[in-house]
Amino acid sequence: MSLGKEMSLKKMSRTHVNCTINGDEVDFLTTDATSLLDALRDEVGLTGAKEGCGTGDCGACSVLVDGRIQCSCLIFAPEAEGRHITTVEGMADGEHLHPLQQTFLEGAALQCGICTPGFLLAAKALLDENPAPTETEIRYGLAGNLCRCTGYDKIIRAVQEAAVQLKGA
Amino acid sequence: MKYAAPTTVDEARSLLADNPGSRVFAGATDLIPQMRSGRPEPAVLVDLKRIDQLMAVSHGEGKWTIGAATPTADLTRNGAFSGMFPGISEGAGLIGSDQIQNRSSLGGNLCNGSPAADSVPALIAADARAVIASSDGTRTVAVAEVVTGPGQTSLADDEFIVEFEIDDAPANTGDAYLRMIPRTEMDIAVVGAAVRLTMDGDTVTDASVVLGAVAPTAVRVPDAEAALVGSRLDDDTLAAVSAAASAACNPIDDKRGTIEYRTQVAGVLAKRAAVIAADRAQNGA
Numbered sequence: 001m002s003l004g005k006e007m008s009l010k011k012m013s014r015t016h017v018n019c020t021i022n023g024d025e026v027d028f029l030t031t032d033a034t035s036l037l038d039a040l041r042d043e044v045g046l047t048g049a050k051e052g053c054g055t056g057d058c059g060a061c062s063v064l065v066d067g068r069i070q071c072s073c074l075i076f077a078p079e080a081e082g083r084h085i086t087t088v089e090g091m092a093d094g095e096h097l098h099p100l101q102q103t104f105l106e107g108a109a110l111q112c113g114i115c116t117p118g119f120l121l122a123a124k125a126l127l128d129e130n131p132a133p134t135e136t137e138i139r140y141g142l143a144g145n146l147c148r149c150t151g152y153d154k155i156i157r158a159v160q161e162a163a164v165q166l167k168g169a
Numbered sequence: 170m171k172y173a174a175p176t177t178v179d180e181a182r183s184l185l186a187d188n189p190g191s192r193v194f195a196g197a198t199d200l201i202p203q204m205r206s207g208r209p210e211p212a213v214l215v216d217l218k219r220i221d222q223l224m225a226v227s228h229g230e231g232k233w234t235i236g237a238a239t240p241t242a243d244l245t246r247n248g249a250f251s252g253m254f255p256g257i258s259e260g261a262g263l264i265g266s267d268q269i270q271n272r273s274s275l276g277g278n279l280c281n282g283s284p285a286a287d288s289v290p291a292l293i294a295a296d297a298r299a300v301i302a303s304s305d306g307t308r309t310v311a312v313a314e315v316v317t318g319p320g321q322t323s324l325a326d327d328e329f330i331v332e333f334e335i336d337d338a339p340a341n342t343g344d345a346y347l348r349m350i351p352r353t354e355m356d357i358a359v360v361g362a363a364v365r366l367t368m369d370g371d372t373v374t375d376a377s378v379v380l381g382a383v384a385p386t387a388v389r390v391p392d393a394e395a396a397l398v399g400s401r402l403d404d405d406t407l408a409a410v411s412a413a414a415s416a417a418c419n420p421i422d423d424k425r426g427t428i429e430y431r432t433q434v435a436g437v438l439a440k441r442a443a444v445i446a447a448d449r450a451q452n453g454a
Contacts, residue, residue: 015172032172033210035201055202057355059268068242068271074201075272078172079216122267143354144266 019080022090030077037061039077048088048117059145062118063087069125072168100162101125109158111149119145123159133168174216178302178331181215186304186325188213194327195238196272199281231337237276237330255454256291256344258362263287263348266355276330282320285382290363291346292388294377298334318385342367343449345442350435358382359426364436368450371401383418383435390417393439402447407440414439
Protein backbone atom coordinates (compact mmCIF):
# COMPACT_ATOMS: atom_id res chain seq x y z
CA MET A 1 0.00 0.00 0.00
CA SER A 2 1.36 3.38 -0.93
CA LEU A 3 1.84 5.94 1.78
CA GLY A 4 -0.60 8.22 -0.01
CA LYS A 5 -3.37 5.66 0.13
CA GLU A 6 -2.68 4.86 3.75
CA MET A 7 -2.92 8.53 4.61
CA SER A 8 -6.14 9.00 2.74
CA LEU A 9 -7.65 5.99 4.51
CA LYS A 10 -6.66 7.45 7.83
CA LYS A 11 -8.18 10.75 6.89
CA MET A 12 -11.41 9.08 5.85
CA SER A 13 -11.72 7.29 9.15
CA ARG A 14 -11.48 10.46 11.26
CA THR A 15 -14.64 11.25 13.20
CA HIS A 16 -15.71 14.72 14.25
CA VAL A 17 -16.80 14.90 17.91
CA ASN A 18 -18.57 17.85 19.55
CA CYS A 19 -18.79 18.01 23.31
CA THR A 20 -18.45 20.34 26.28
CA ILE A 21 -15.21 20.10 28.22
CA ASN A 22 -14.84 22.05 31.47
CA GLY A 23 -17.69 24.30 30.38
CA ASP A 24 -16.30 25.10 26.94
CA GLU A 25 -17.72 23.80 23.71
CA VAL A 26 -15.00 21.74 22.08
CA ASP A 27 -14.79 19.85 18.83
CA PHE A 28 -12.03 17.49 17.85
CA LEU A 29 -11.18 14.88 15.23
CA THR A 30 -10.41 11.33 16.26
CA THR A 31 -10.47 7.77 15.01
CA ASP A 32 -13.27 5.56 16.26
CA ALA A 33 -10.89 3.21 18.08
CA THR A 34 -9.22 6.02 20.04
CA SER A 35 -9.95 6.21 23.74
CA LEU A 36 -11.39 9.38 25.22
CA LEU A 37 -8.20 9.53 27.32
CA ASP A 38 -5.98 9.64 24.25
CA ALA A 39 -8.26 12.12 22.51
CA LEU A 40 -8.25 14.43 25.54
CA ARG A 41 -4.47 14.30 25.78
CA ASP A 42 -3.46 14.24 22.12
CA GLU A 43 -6.24 16.06 20.26
CA VAL A 44 -7.65 18.45 22.85
CA GLY A 45 -4.36 19.08 24.64
CA LEU A 46 -5.64 18.42 28.16
CA THR A 47 -2.99 16.22 29.76
CA GLY A 48 -4.37 16.20 33.32
CA ALA A 49 -5.92 12.75 32.89
CA LYS A 50 -3.15 10.15 33.00
CA GLU A 51 -2.79 6.65 31.66
CA GLY A 52 -1.78 4.26 34.40
CA CYS A 53 -3.04 0.82 33.45
CA GLY A 54 -5.28 1.32 30.42
CA THR A 55 -7.68 -1.31 31.74
CA GLY A 56 -9.84 0.56 34.25
CA ASP A 57 -8.05 -0.67 37.37
CA CYS A 58 -6.04 2.37 38.51
CA GLY A 59 -8.33 5.37 37.99
CA ALA A 60 -5.54 7.76 36.92
CA CYS A 61 -7.56 8.60 33.79
CA SER A 62 -10.77 9.38 35.72
CA VAL A 63 -12.97 12.16 34.33
CA LEU A 64 -16.57 13.17 34.95
CA VAL A 65 -18.95 12.41 32.10
CA ASP A 66 -22.25 14.19 32.61
CA GLY A 67 -21.22 14.47 36.27
CA ARG A 68 -20.42 10.78 36.75
CA ILE A 69 -16.94 9.48 37.46
CA GLN A 70 -15.65 7.17 34.72
CA CYS A 71 -12.33 5.87 33.41
CA SER A 72 -11.57 7.77 30.19
CA CYS A 73 -9.36 4.87 29.05
CA LEU A 74 -12.50 2.71 28.87
CA ILE A 75 -14.50 5.14 26.74
CA PHE A 76 -14.30 5.36 22.98
CA ALA A 77 -13.71 8.99 22.00
CA PRO A 78 -16.83 9.22 19.76
CA GLU A 79 -18.95 8.35 22.78
CA ALA A 80 -18.23 11.87 24.05
CA GLU A 81 -20.51 13.40 21.40
CA GLY A 82 -22.88 15.82 23.14
CA ARG A 83 -21.58 14.92 26.62
CA HIS A 84 -20.30 17.24 29.32
CA ILE A 85 -16.79 16.22 30.35
CA THR A 86 -14.97 17.55 33.39
CA THR A 87 -11.22 17.01 33.72
CA VAL A 88 -8.93 18.11 36.52
CA GLU A 89 -8.19 21.26 34.50
CA GLY A 90 -11.80 22.28 35.13
CA MET A 91 -11.75 21.99 38.91
CA ALA A 92 -10.12 25.28 39.89
CA ASP A 93 -12.05 28.54 39.53
CA GLY A 94 -9.46 30.66 37.77
CA GLU A 95 -6.65 31.18 40.27
CA HIS A 96 -8.73 29.75 43.11
CA LEU A 97 -8.08 26.08 43.68
CA HIS A 98 -10.98 23.78 44.43
CA PRO A 99 -11.11 23.00 48.18
CA LEU A 100 -10.02 19.44 47.40
CA GLN A 101 -6.99 20.69 45.49
CA GLN A 102 -6.15 22.97 48.41
CA THR A 103 -6.48 20.26 51.08
CA PHE A 104 -4.48 17.80 48.95
CA LEU A 105 -1.70 20.40 48.75
CA GLU A 106 -1.82 21.36 52.41
CA GLY A 107 -2.06 17.79 53.61
CA ALA A 108 0.67 16.50 51.29
CA ALA A 109 -1.82 14.01 49.90
CA LEU A 110 0.39 13.40 46.90
CA GLN A 111 3.97 12.58 46.12
CA CYS A 112 4.63 11.80 42.46
CA GLY A 113 1.26 13.21 41.45
CA ILE A 114 0.36 10.80 38.65
CA CYS A 115 -2.74 9.55 40.46
CA THR A 116 -3.77 12.96 41.80
CA PRO A 117 -6.03 14.21 38.97
CA GLY A 118 -8.02 10.97 39.16
CA PHE A 119 -8.25 11.10 42.95
CA LEU A 120 -9.39 14.73 42.87
CA LEU A 121 -12.20 14.00 40.42
CA ALA A 122 -13.26 10.80 42.17
CA ALA A 123 -13.30 12.68 45.48
CA LYS A 124 -15.32 15.49 43.88
CA ALA A 125 -17.85 12.99 42.54
CA LEU A 126 -18.04 11.38 45.97
CA LEU A 127 -18.60 14.68 47.82
CA ASP A 128 -21.08 15.94 45.22
CA GLU A 129 -23.22 12.91 45.98
CA ASN A 130 -22.44 12.49 49.67
CA PRO A 131 -21.29 15.75 51.31
CA ALA A 132 -20.53 14.12 54.67
CA PRO A 133 -19.05 10.68 53.99
CA THR A 134 -17.63 8.46 56.70
CA GLU A 135 -14.02 7.33 56.44
CA THR A 136 -15.24 3.95 55.24
CA GLU A 137 -17.42 5.55 52.59
CA ILE A 138 -14.44 7.60 51.41
CA ARG A 139 -12.23 4.52 51.23
CA TYR A 140 -14.82 2.57 49.23
CA GLY A 141 -15.61 5.62 47.10
CA LEU A 142 -11.95 5.94 46.16
CA ALA A 143 -11.34 2.21 45.73
CA GLY A 144 -11.11 2.73 41.98
CA ASN A 145 -8.05 4.94 42.34
CA LEU A 146 -4.62 3.53 43.09
CA CYS A 147 -1.76 5.47 44.68
CA ARG A 148 1.64 3.84 45.07
CA CYS A 149 3.21 6.67 47.07
CA THR A 150 1.08 7.97 49.91
CA GLY A 151 -0.39 4.89 51.55
CA TYR A 152 -3.80 6.58 51.15
CA ASP A 153 -4.18 7.95 54.69
CA LYS A 154 -3.23 11.50 53.72
CA ILE A 155 -5.61 11.35 50.78
CA ILE A 156 -8.46 10.23 53.02
CA ARG A 157 -7.71 13.02 55.50
CA ALA A 158 -7.56 15.61 52.72
CA VAL A 159 -10.98 14.52 51.49
CA GLN A 160 -12.37 14.66 55.03
CA GLU A 161 -10.97 18.18 55.49
CA ALA A 162 -12.38 19.32 52.14
CA ALA A 163 -15.77 17.90 53.09
CA VAL A 164 -15.74 20.01 56.26
CA GLN A 165 -14.73 23.14 54.32
CA LEU A 166 -17.33 22.58 51.59
CA LYS A 167 -20.01 22.09 54.20
CA GLY A 168 -19.10 25.40 55.82
CA ALA A 169 -18.95 27.22 52.49
CA MET B 170 -13.25 -0.24 12.89
CA LYS B 171 -16.27 2.07 12.88
CA TYR B 172 -18.26 3.32 15.85
CA ALA B 173 -22.04 3.61 15.58
CA ALA B 174 -24.53 4.87 18.15
CA PRO B 175 -28.04 3.87 17.10
CA THR B 176 -30.97 5.44 18.93
CA THR B 177 -33.52 2.69 18.34
CA VAL B 178 -33.53 -1.08 18.66
CA ASP B 179 -34.43 -1.36 14.97
CA GLU B 180 -31.47 0.76 13.94
CA ALA B 181 -29.15 -1.43 16.01
CA ARG B 182 -30.68 -4.54 14.44
CA SER B 183 -30.00 -3.19 10.94
CA LEU B 184 -26.42 -2.29 11.79
CA LEU B 185 -25.75 -5.82 13.01
CA ALA B 186 -27.50 -7.40 10.03
CA ASP B 187 -25.65 -5.24 7.49
CA ASN B 188 -22.21 -5.51 9.06
CA PRO B 189 -21.15 -9.08 9.85
CA GLY B 190 -18.47 -9.28 12.53
CA SER B 191 -19.87 -6.34 14.45
CA ARG B 192 -20.31 -6.18 18.19
CA VAL B 193 -22.65 -4.44 20.54
CA PHE B 194 -21.34 -2.91 23.74
CA ALA B 195 -22.57 -0.91 26.72
CA GLY B 196 -19.85 0.10 29.20
CA ALA B 197 -16.92 -1.42 27.25
CA THR B 198 -15.26 -2.18 30.61
CA ASP B 199 -14.49 -5.69 29.40
CA LEU B 200 -14.43 -4.97 25.65
CA ILE B 201 -11.64 -2.38 25.62
CA PRO B 202 -9.22 -4.41 27.78
CA GLN B 203 -9.96 -7.42 25.56
CA MET B 204 -9.22 -5.40 22.42
CA ARG B 205 -6.01 -4.07 24.01
CA SER B 206 -4.92 -7.62 24.79
CA GLY B 207 -5.16 -8.54 21.12
CA ARG B 208 -8.71 -9.76 20.48
CA PRO B 209 -9.74 -8.93 16.91
CA GLU B 210 -11.45 -5.58 16.42
CA PRO B 211 -15.13 -5.80 15.45
CA ALA B 212 -16.16 -4.38 12.07
CA VAL B 213 -18.59 -1.97 13.69
CA LEU B 214 -18.78 -1.16 17.38
CA VAL B 215 -22.45 -0.70 18.12
CA ASP B 216 -22.90 1.48 21.21
CA LEU B 217 -26.26 0.62 22.80
CA LYS B 218 -26.29 3.46 25.34
CA ARG B 219 -28.15 5.95 23.13
CA ILE B 220 -31.20 3.70 22.94
CA ASP B 221 -33.55 4.92 25.69
CA GLN B 222 -35.15 1.52 26.22
CA LEU B 223 -31.78 -0.01 27.07
CA MET B 224 -31.01 2.70 29.65
CA ALA B 225 -34.26 2.61 31.63
CA VAL B 226 -35.33 0.98 34.89
CA SER B 227 -39.09 0.68 35.40
CA HIS B 228 -41.58 -1.15 37.57
CA GLY B 229 -45.12 -2.10 36.67
CA GLU B 230 -47.52 -4.96 36.04
CA GLY B 231 -45.86 -7.07 38.70
CA LYS B 232 -42.35 -6.95 37.33
CA TRP B 233 -39.20 -4.90 37.03
CA THR B 234 -37.82 -4.09 33.59
CA ILE B 235 -34.16 -3.15 33.43
CA GLY B 236 -32.53 -1.89 30.25
CA ALA B 237 -29.60 -4.12 29.36
CA ALA B 238 -27.13 -1.23 29.04
CA THR B 239 -28.24 0.63 32.19
CA PRO B 240 -25.26 1.41 34.44
CA THR B 241 -25.29 -0.87 37.46
CA ALA B 242 -24.93 2.26 39.64
CA ASP B 243 -28.46 3.21 38.58
CA LEU B 244 -29.69 -0.13 39.86
CA THR B 245 -27.87 -0.16 43.18
CA ARG B 246 -29.01 3.42 43.90
CA ASN B 247 -32.62 2.53 43.15
CA GLY B 248 -34.01 2.09 46.64
CA ALA B 249 -37.21 0.37 45.60
CA PHE B 250 -35.36 -2.16 43.45
CA SER B 251 -32.63 -2.77 46.01
CA GLY B 252 -35.27 -3.15 48.70
CA MET B 253 -37.02 -5.91 46.80
CA PHE B 254 -33.85 -7.58 45.45
CA PRO B 255 -31.00 -6.79 47.85
CA GLY B 256 -29.05 -9.80 46.57
CA ILE B 257 -29.20 -8.71 42.92
CA SER B 258 -28.21 -5.22 44.00
CA GLU B 259 -25.31 -6.61 46.04
CA GLY B 260 -24.02 -8.62 43.10
CA ALA B 261 -24.38 -5.79 40.59
CA GLY B 262 -22.73 -3.40 43.05
CA LEU B 263 -19.63 -5.55 43.31
CA ILE B 264 -18.63 -5.07 39.67
CA GLY B 265 -15.54 -2.89 40.05
CA SER B 266 -15.13 0.65 41.34
CA ASP B 267 -17.49 3.64 41.16
CA GLN B 268 -15.79 4.45 37.82
CA ILE B 269 -16.78 1.00 36.53
CA GLN B 270 -20.23 1.07 38.17
CA ASN B 271 -21.11 4.13 36.08
CA ARG B 272 -20.42 2.07 32.93
CA SER B 273 -20.98 -1.63 33.73
CA SER B 274 -24.36 -3.14 32.91
CA LEU B 275 -26.32 -6.31 33.52
CA GLY B 276 -26.32 -7.02 29.79
CA GLY B 277 -22.58 -6.64 29.50
CA ASN B 278 -21.80 -8.53 32.68
CA LEU B 279 -23.92 -11.44 31.43
CA CYS B 280 -22.86 -11.50 27.77
CA ASN B 281 -19.16 -11.15 28.55
CA GLY B 282 -19.65 -14.74 29.64
CA SER B 283 -17.32 -14.77 32.62
CA PRO B 284 -18.12 -17.63 35.03
CA ALA B 285 -17.29 -15.15 37.81
CA ALA B 286 -19.75 -12.41 36.73
CA ASP B 287 -21.06 -11.02 40.02
CA SER B 288 -24.52 -9.93 38.87
CA VAL B 289 -25.47 -13.25 37.31
CA PRO B 290 -26.08 -15.75 40.17
CA ALA B 291 -28.72 -13.61 41.92
CA LEU B 292 -30.45 -12.86 38.60
CA ILE B 293 -30.72 -16.59 37.95
CA ALA B 294 -31.93 -17.18 41.52
CA ALA B 295 -34.73 -14.64 40.84
CA ASP B 296 -35.68 -16.46 37.60
CA ALA B 297 -34.87 -13.29 35.64
CA ARG B 298 -35.55 -13.31 31.90
CA ALA B 299 -33.61 -11.70 29.07
CA VAL B 300 -35.56 -10.07 26.23
CA ILE B 301 -33.38 -10.54 23.15
CA ALA B 302 -33.67 -8.55 19.92
CA SER B 303 -33.27 -10.86 16.93
CA SER B 304 -33.24 -9.97 13.25
CA ASP B 305 -36.94 -10.81 12.99
CA GLY B 306 -38.35 -9.71 16.34
CA THR B 307 -37.72 -10.44 19.97
CA ARG B 308 -37.48 -13.60 22.02
CA THR B 309 -37.42 -14.03 25.77
CA VAL B 310 -35.24 -16.61 27.49
CA ALA B 311 -34.26 -17.37 31.06
CA VAL B 312 -31.04 -15.61 32.08
CA ALA B 313 -29.76 -19.07 33.03
CA GLU B 314 -29.89 -20.04 29.33
CA VAL B 315 -27.85 -17.14 27.98
CA VAL B 316 -24.30 -18.14 28.90
CA THR B 317 -23.16 -21.53 27.56
CA GLY B 318 -19.50 -21.47 28.60
CA PRO B 319 -16.64 -19.09 29.35
CA GLY B 320 -17.03 -16.20 26.89
CA GLN B 321 -19.79 -18.06 25.05
CA THR B 322 -23.48 -17.21 24.80
CA SER B 323 -26.52 -18.69 23.10
CA LEU B 324 -27.15 -15.41 21.28
CA ALA B 325 -26.68 -15.32 17.50
CA ASP B 326 -24.16 -12.80 16.13
CA ASP B 327 -26.92 -10.37 15.17
CA GLU B 328 -28.79 -10.63 18.47
CA PHE B 329 -28.48 -8.51 21.60
CA ILE B 330 -30.26 -8.22 24.94
CA VAL B 331 -32.69 -5.31 25.11
CA GLU B 332 -33.81 -5.63 28.71
CA PHE B 333 -34.22 -7.91 31.67
CA GLU B 334 -37.53 -8.78 33.30
CA ILE B 335 -37.74 -9.80 36.93
CA ASP B 336 -41.08 -10.69 38.45
CA ASP B 337 -41.83 -9.05 41.78
CA ALA B 338 -40.59 -11.16 44.65
CA PRO B 339 -43.42 -12.96 46.47
CA ALA B 340 -44.22 -11.88 50.01
CA ASN B 341 -41.75 -13.01 52.67
CA THR B 342 -38.97 -13.52 50.14
CA GLY B 343 -35.36 -12.46 50.55
CA ASP B 344 -32.21 -12.87 48.52
CA ALA B 345 -28.51 -12.47 49.19
CA TYR B 346 -25.24 -12.65 47.27
CA LEU B 347 -21.87 -13.28 48.85
CA ARG B 348 -18.53 -13.23 47.09
CA MET B 349 -15.13 -14.44 48.22
CA ILE B 350 -12.14 -12.37 47.15
CA PRO B 351 -8.81 -12.12 48.95
CA ARG B 352 -9.23 -8.37 49.53
CA THR B 353 -12.20 -6.13 50.33
CA GLU B 354 -12.78 -4.43 46.96
CA MET B 355 -11.87 -4.41 43.30
CA ASP B 356 -11.32 -8.07 42.50
CA ILE B 357 -12.89 -10.92 40.57
CA ALA B 358 -14.87 -13.55 42.45
CA VAL B 359 -13.05 -16.67 43.60
CA VAL B 360 -16.49 -17.98 44.51
CA GLY B 361 -19.89 -16.31 44.40
CA ALA B 362 -23.10 -17.61 45.95
CA ALA B 363 -26.66 -16.33 45.58
CA VAL B 364 -29.56 -17.66 47.63
CA ARG B 365 -33.20 -16.65 47.46
CA LEU B 366 -35.70 -17.95 49.99
CA THR B 367 -39.42 -17.59 50.54
CA MET B 368 -40.50 -18.25 54.11
CA ASP B 369 -43.72 -19.12 55.89
CA GLY B 370 -42.88 -18.22 59.46
CA ASP B 371 -39.72 -20.20 60.24
CA THR B 372 -40.21 -22.64 57.39
CA VAL B 373 -38.68 -22.32 53.93
CA THR B 374 -41.31 -22.75 51.23
CA ASP B 375 -39.24 -21.95 48.14
CA ALA B 376 -35.49 -21.82 47.54
CA SER B 377 -33.00 -20.99 44.81
CA VAL B 378 -29.28 -21.54 45.21
CA VAL B 379 -26.88 -20.45 42.43
CA LEU B 380 -23.08 -20.45 42.47
CA GLY B 381 -20.64 -18.42 40.39
CA ALA B 382 -16.94 -18.88 39.56
CA VAL B 383 -16.94 -22.59 40.37
CA ALA B 384 -17.90 -24.02 36.95
CA PRO B 385 -17.81 -22.95 33.27
CA THR B 386 -21.08 -21.09 33.85
CA ALA B 387 -23.07 -20.04 36.91
CA VAL B 388 -24.71 -23.19 38.27
CA ARG B 389 -27.92 -23.88 40.07
CA VAL B 390 -27.73 -26.33 42.98
CA PRO B 391 -30.99 -28.33 43.02
CA ASP B 392 -29.83 -30.57 45.87
CA ALA B 393 -29.29 -27.55 48.11
CA GLU B 394 -32.69 -26.16 47.12
CA ALA B 395 -34.34 -29.50 47.97
CA ALA B 396 -32.61 -29.54 51.35
CA LEU B 397 -33.87 -26.03 52.11
CA VAL B 398 -37.52 -26.37 51.12
CA GLY B 399 -39.60 -27.49 54.09
CA SER B 400 -36.75 -26.91 56.52
CA ARG B 401 -36.35 -24.44 59.36
CA LEU B 402 -32.73 -23.76 58.47
CA ASP B 403 -31.46 -25.93 61.32
CA ASP B 404 -27.83 -27.01 61.49
CA ASP B 405 -28.46 -30.28 59.62
CA THR B 406 -30.13 -28.36 56.77
CA LEU B 407 -27.28 -25.88 56.52
CA ALA B 408 -24.77 -28.73 56.53
CA ALA B 409 -26.70 -30.34 53.68
CA VAL B 410 -26.78 -27.03 51.76
CA SER B 411 -23.06 -26.69 52.23
CA ALA B 412 -22.34 -30.23 51.08
CA ALA B 413 -24.62 -29.91 48.05
CA ALA B 414 -22.99 -26.62 47.02
CA SER B 415 -19.52 -28.11 47.26
CA ALA B 416 -20.67 -31.16 45.30
CA ALA B 417 -22.00 -28.93 42.49
CA CYS B 418 -18.59 -27.34 41.91
CA ASN B 419 -16.51 -28.06 38.85
CA PRO B 420 -13.96 -25.26 39.18
CA ILE B 421 -10.66 -24.43 37.58
CA ASP B 422 -7.35 -24.23 39.41
CA ASP B 423 -5.83 -20.80 38.93
CA LYS B 424 -4.05 -17.97 40.68
CA ARG B 425 -7.29 -16.88 42.34
CA GLY B 426 -7.95 -20.22 43.99
CA THR B 427 -7.32 -23.94 43.85
CA ILE B 428 -10.04 -26.47 43.07
CA GLU B 429 -10.07 -27.60 46.70
CA TYR B 430 -10.32 -24.05 48.02
CA ARG B 431 -13.11 -23.00 45.68
CA THR B 432 -15.05 -26.18 46.41
CA GLN B 433 -14.88 -25.71 50.16
CA VAL B 434 -15.61 -21.97 50.07
CA ALA B 435 -18.66 -22.51 47.85
CA GLY B 436 -20.19 -24.59 50.62
CA VAL B 437 -19.43 -21.97 53.25
CA LEU B 438 -20.81 -19.08 51.18
CA ALA B 439 -23.99 -20.94 50.19
CA LYS B 440 -24.74 -21.64 53.85
CA ARG B 441 -24.05 -18.05 54.92
CA ALA B 442 -26.07 -16.57 52.04
CA ALA B 443 -29.00 -18.81 53.00
CA VAL B 444 -28.98 -17.44 56.55
CA ILE B 445 -28.92 -13.84 55.27
CA ALA B 446 -31.67 -14.51 52.72
CA ALA B 447 -33.86 -16.06 55.42
CA ASP B 448 -33.37 -13.09 57.70
CA ARG B 449 -34.32 -10.72 54.88
CA ALA B 450 -37.36 -12.83 54.01
CA GLN B 451 -38.56 -12.62 57.60
CA ASN B 452 -37.47 -9.12 58.57
CA GLY B 453 -36.95 -7.20 55.33
CA ALA B 454 -33.75 -6.06 53.71
